[in-house]
Amino acid sequence: MVTPYTLDYHTALNEAQYRVVTQGDGHVLVLAGPGSGKTRTLIYRVAYLLEHGVPPNAILLVTFTVKAAREMLERVEGLLQQPPDGLWGGTFHHIGNLLLRQHADRLGFTPQFTILDEEDAGDLLAACCADLKLPTTERRLPQANVMGAILSLAVNTQRPLAQVVATHYPYFADAVPVLERVAARYTARKRQANAFDYDDLLRGWLQLLEQHADLRGRYAERFRYVLVDEYQDTNRLQFSLIRQIGRGHGNVLVVGDDAQAIYAFRGADVTNILEFPQHFPDTTVFKLEMNYRSTPEILAVANHSIQHNTRQFPKALTTMRPAGTPPAVVPLMDQRQQAAFVAQRLLELRDEGTPLEQMAVLVRARYQASELELELTRRNIPYVIRGGVRFFEQTHIKDVLAYLKLLVNPSDELAWGRTLRLHDGIGAVYARRIWQRLQAAGHPLEAALRDAGGASVDVPLRAKAGWQRFHKTLGALEIPEAAQHPGQVIAEIVSRSYRAHVETHFQDARDRLEDLAQLTAFANTYQSTETLLADLSLREGFKGETITAWSPPDEHVVLSTIHQAKGLEWKVVFLLGMSDGQFPHPKAVEESDALEEERRLFYVAVTRAKDELYLTYPMTRYSSQTGEVLLRPSRFLQELPDTIVDQWSVQVADPAFDD
DNA sequence: AGAGTGGGCCTTTTT
């Protein structure tokens, strides 16, 4: 039991935050501007509920990323001096996974189901196309990974495939009947493999609630308080989920900022937040408009810009921070000069006492940072790029995990195929043939363990030798205990067979083996292979980051896309590429919804800055077609009154070509 | 005809 009333909510919160925390019963929409203490408000709300006798397991906290959930739960624990055991907190996918592990049988799956990541889904779709003997060279058909994206968008927006194709992929209109066939096949093969893709975790969850009254009742009773973060970025499917679990108790509290909705391209629908009061009866709306982050000058730019949007809740951020310096608009000759300016200014600011740690460079699109990367390298300025290849999506990690997957879920054809193909002489064709034999035997894993010589496997000699090595590895994995000791199993796989594969197939073998050692250590903290696999599938974490505890190496400046900077803040922010044709993205200009989303993206970028903001753009761009092209400043700059920004005119020494 | 290489062109991304 939580000791009641130890927290001083009045001191910790401002008036608006306090009202949300203490009067947050019923359906509540909290419109929280950037830097307005949104997370703080949420965790205090959770703490308040716990202090007032709500049991932890009656609370469901849904967040946008795994990291956000973890941080919030840690902070709640910090406040209350005890972990909120039993509280379900995580992403939609995470919650869906938990529910489906308990009730998979209702949907015709077993609780050991595998989770397919995007690459796996693409592979399986490709296999489905092969099943259907679709011409692989046909240009009018999307490739498997594009198919995956199309199907996924349809699921997440809960729209018919034909409609999604018509609006987003009109050039594939003719392919709709084929896509429908592939989709049906894909569904069948996922069932066969006892596998869920990411979308199925949401779809399956919704299905459990919609089609099983007992479960609907049980969870409606259990989750009396539902809190959702980043509500502006939810999609239609997620809306349906929230509406389902919000039935009955009537305590759905969502927090978000329609001005920061930037994920429409992947199916998020800002309508969810705009129309929340219409969808959830008797909604109370709270606004958090006091900004604790930025100077008034920076907020003025944000406020002026966002006013040009029409589809939004009216809002105006205010701050109590004293006046600072107006944001600088900095035209440069070209990309190279832009990079040189940023690098030079970073160094100046560091000399004046701002650590690199407190500075970030933001871009609209990833590739826009490449010129700057060269310049930073040249000048020895340490930087990290946020994003990139995810740790758990690297080939060597996925190869090893595939062994664990087939041990846990022997129906997982993808996992069998992947591990079989690691062996010389076995390619796609023989892997499939071997799998078919194993499957025909009833229990594939037992069949595989039994058949040492490959007597039942009808493949050429070379492939048979590969099979025998595979069989030996499999036998060494001590199947009965595998489920409880994932770390040992991984170590076994690596030492018995995969180490050799890494050494012969990858030039950076040492790094990869190091990754695998790290993976082993991480897996050792788990007592269940099943849980390990699920956690890994639902977890972010990038290449180069340590999986256990992330500690940045040295002082460094951050390079990031605007999207990936959401929720973060720095003292000094540079926003690159503020020219017409780069930002807003040209494709977004014709359509007002898309243009408004670009403007929200600009709003997000601007509000990352605490003290100083530099809006830079190249005045020319070189194109091999047309030669030198003059660039005008972005319309987002032109929309701003001259009085609220400083126009800079800088000459940057041309960087030497010393490389 | 098929494979390999170089150059140009890029939205944005979590699970």
Place this chain on the structure above:
DNA sequence: GGCCCACTCT
């Protein structure tokens, strides 16, 4: 940095 396309060499 990655992917696709075109061009070239075998």
